[in-house]
Amino acid sequence: MSFRGEAAIIGIGELPTRRTIPGMSVGGLMAQAARLAMEDAHITRDQIDGLITEGGDTFPGFAAEYLGIRPRFGTGSSMMGASGATGVTLASMAVMNGLADYVLVVIAQERNPALPRGIEGFPGPGAEFDFPYGPAAGANTGYAQIYGRHMAKYGTTQDQLAHVAANERANAQGNENAVFNGQPITHEDVINSRYVNYPLRLLECVMPCAGAAAVIVTTAERANASLNKPAYVLGGATALDDFGGMQRPDITVTPVARSAPTAFAMSGYTPRDIQFAEFYD
Amino acid sequence: MIWTRASGMGRIHSYTTVFQPAVPTFGEDMPMAQVLIELDEGVRMVGNMADVSPEEYREDPALLQISQRVEAVFEDVTPEWTIIKWRRVDEEPVPGSESPADNEWMKDPRFN
Numbered sequence: 001m002s003f004r005g006e007a008a009i010i011g012i013g014e015l016p017t018r019r020t021i022p023g024m025s026v027g028g029l030m031a032q033a034a035r036l037a038m039e040d041a042h043i044t045r046d047q048i049d050g051l052i053t054e055g056g057d058t059f060p061g062f063a064a065e066y067l068g069i070r071p072r073f074g075t076g077s078s079m080m081g082a083s084g085a086t087g088v089t090l091a092s093m094a095v096m097n098g099l100a101d102y103v104l105v106v107i108a109q110e111r112n113p114a115l116p117r118g119i120e121g122f123p124g125p126g127a128e129f130d131f132p133y134g135p136a137a138g139a140n141t142g143y144a145q146i147y148g149r150h151m152a153k154y155g156t157t158q159d160q161l162a163h164v165a166a167n168e169r170a171n172a173q174g175n176e177n178a179v180f181n182g183q184p185i186t187h188e189d190v191i192n193s194r195y196v197n198y199p200l201r202l203l204e205c206v207m208p209c210a211g212a213a214a215v216i217v218t219t220a221e222r223a224n225a226s227l228n229k230p231a232y233v234l235g236g237a238t239a240l241d242d243f244g245g246m247q248r249p250d251i252t253v254t255p256v257a258r259s260a261p262t263a264f265a266m267s268g269y270t271p272r273d274i275q276f277a278e279f280y281d
Numbered sequence: 282m283i284w285t286r287a288s289g290m291g292r293i294h295s296y297t298t299v300f301q302p303a304v305p306t307f308g309e310d311m312p313m314a315q316v317l318i319e320l321d322e323g324v325r326m327v328g329n330m331a332d333v334s335p336e337e338y339r340e341d342p343a344l345l346q347i348s349q350r351v352e353a354v355f356e357d358v359t360p361e362w363t364i365i366k367w368r369r370v371d372e373e374p375v376p377g378s379e380s381p382a383d384n385e386w387m388k389d390p391r392f393n
Contacts, residue, residue, distance in 0.1 A: 125282075132364070134315060134327035138307070141327070144297030145317045152295070152347045198298035198312070246317060246325045251295065 002266040007092035008223035008230035009215045011041025017179040017211035020111050024210070026058055027066040029108035033212035034067055041216040042227045043102055045069055048216075050100025052076070052090055054083040054107045063106065073100040079238065081280045083107055084213065089236030091217035101218060108212035126244045134244070140205050142245055144197035150252045151199065158199050162190040165204045179209050235266030287322050289353035291367075294319040296345055298338075310335045314345055318367055331356060331366035344369075 013036025015021075015029060024032075030053070038045060048071060053063045055076025064071060073094050077087040084107055091103035134141050150156045166187040172178035185203060193203040223230035239255035239262075241248055248254075264270060295317045302308045313335040319325045331354045333344050350372040357363050 130327050133329065138297075138299035138301055138303050138315065141297055141299060141315055144299075145295040145315075145327075148297055148347070149295035149317075195298070195300045195312075197300065197315070200297070244327075246327060251317075251325075 003089075003092040003096060003233045003235060004266055004268060005232070006096035006220055007217055007233045008220050008226075009088070009233065010218055010223050010226040010228050010230050011037045011039070011043070011216040013037030013040060013212075013214040014177055015212045016177040017209050019179060019207075019209060020113055021210040024110060026108050026110040027062070029110060029210070029212035030058060030063055030106050030214075031067055033108060033214040034104055034106045037104065037106070037214035037216050040228065041102075043216065047102050048104045049073065050091065050094050050103030050217075052087045052094075052103060052105045054078060054087075058108060067104075069104075071100065071104075073103070077105075077107075082238065085236065086238050088215060088217060088233060089238065091215075092233045092236060095217060095219045101222065103217045104214060105217060106212065106214035109208075109210055111208050111210040113208075124243070126242070130244045130246060134246075138197050140200055141197050143205075144200040145246065146251050147199050153252060158201075159191065161199075161204070162187050162201075165190045169203075177211075179211075234269065235263035237262035237266070285322070287320050287324070287353075289320075290370075291318040291320040291326075291351055291353075293317070293345060293347055293349040293351060293367075294325055295347060298342070312339065314338045314342075316345065316351075316367060318351055326365070329366050330368070332368040 013033040015033050015036075021029065038048070045068065048067075048069050050073040051060050051064055051067075051069065051071040052074065053060050053076055055078035059076055060071075060074035064074060075090060077083040077090055079086040084105070087105035087107065091100075091105050094100045094103050134145075138144075147161070151158075166185060166189075169180055169183075169185045172180040173182070173184050175181060190201060190203045193201045196202050196205050217233070218226075220230070220232060223232070237259040239257075239259035241255050245251060245254070260271075293316050297315050298312050299307075299315050300312045302311055307313070314330060314333065315327065316330060317325055317327055330338075330345070330351075338344060350370045351367040352370050354366050354368050355363050356366050
């Protein structure tokens with residue numbers, strides 16, 4: 001199965017990502033991003049007959065009620081950091097199979113820094129054997145374990161990896177919606193930032209943010225009639241293993257090593273053809 | 282999924298030094314080592330060392346090395362709660378495996 005020639009994105013909506021967006025509920029953030037996407041796609045709310053959200057606090061039923069729509073297809077993508085790409089993958093599957101004509105994929109995150117953070121609620125072996133010893137002890141400890149293993153296995157240096165954070169920050173200066181737009185840093189700043197978990201430094205850590213983004217996915221046929229130049233979905237795939245990531249055969253290799261080849265095979269292109277890439281950091 | 286008895290033997294697969302606690306309970310032990318242990322049975326477990334205190338680790342980070350042989354020990358935190366920790370056991374490191382870094386950070390004045 002391939003999405004190529006079957007589905008396309010015809011509108012996008014993105015709110016600026018911020019450390020916190022006071023006064024905005026997660027429903028409000030979703031609605032604002034959804035409105036922007038529909039306006040961009042030149043379609044009305046009544047035309048939305050498919051809805052994909054991240055799940056959890058923003059499960060599809062809640063979002064449909066909040067947006068005042070009654071789609072005939074809906075689901076949560078529920079893949080944490082991969083929810084956006086998975087949402088587009090699911091939307092493409094839906095439209096190419098006639099489950100919906102216009103699918104709204106909308107993901108929002110609110111954040112109130114005053115509320116305590118928790119990792120309760122995830123059942124399973126990880127909650128019993130990993131979280132109390134790892135994530136509960138420090139922030140981003142799993143990534144630090146992977147980093148340390150990568151250094152031991154490949155000889156990777158902290159100097160090399162500091163370039164990743166510095167480059168991402170440089171890119172943020174060209175995107176006014178980026179949380180760190182207007183706050184440039186250098187490679188030296190990364191190296192000089194304090195450790196959160198050796199070998200991971202403060203400026204290399206992910207942090208909680210608030211924001212929202214939405215896209216409208218439709219069939220290629222409908223997209224051809226769109227006022228916008230369609231962004232055709234050429235391929236998409238997902239892969240899973242263990243939630244915490246510490247049981248992978250090689251902790252330095254994530255499931256994207258399995259999902260990416262599937263998506264590339266669908267598209268007919270290879271990594272060599274890619275001129276623009278965005279990564280979950 | 283079924284319970285399987287494990288030997289309790291393993292190796293340090295990776296480790297990190299935690300400076301910033303996620304909850305205040307761990308605050309006074311910072312910075313402390315957190316180890317990722319690969320059991321001989323292949324399963325990995327995150328945990329802490331029983332025989333290397335945070336103070337000893339800060340004094341000599343080289344006490345922990347990737348591939349170090351360890352065994353499980355059980356520590357009664359309260360009469361109701363028991364947690365698993367890890368203790369080094371003597372054995373030459375596996376050839377070719379090395380510690381992730383030289384722990385130069387310990388000489389950094391910001392941490393002393």
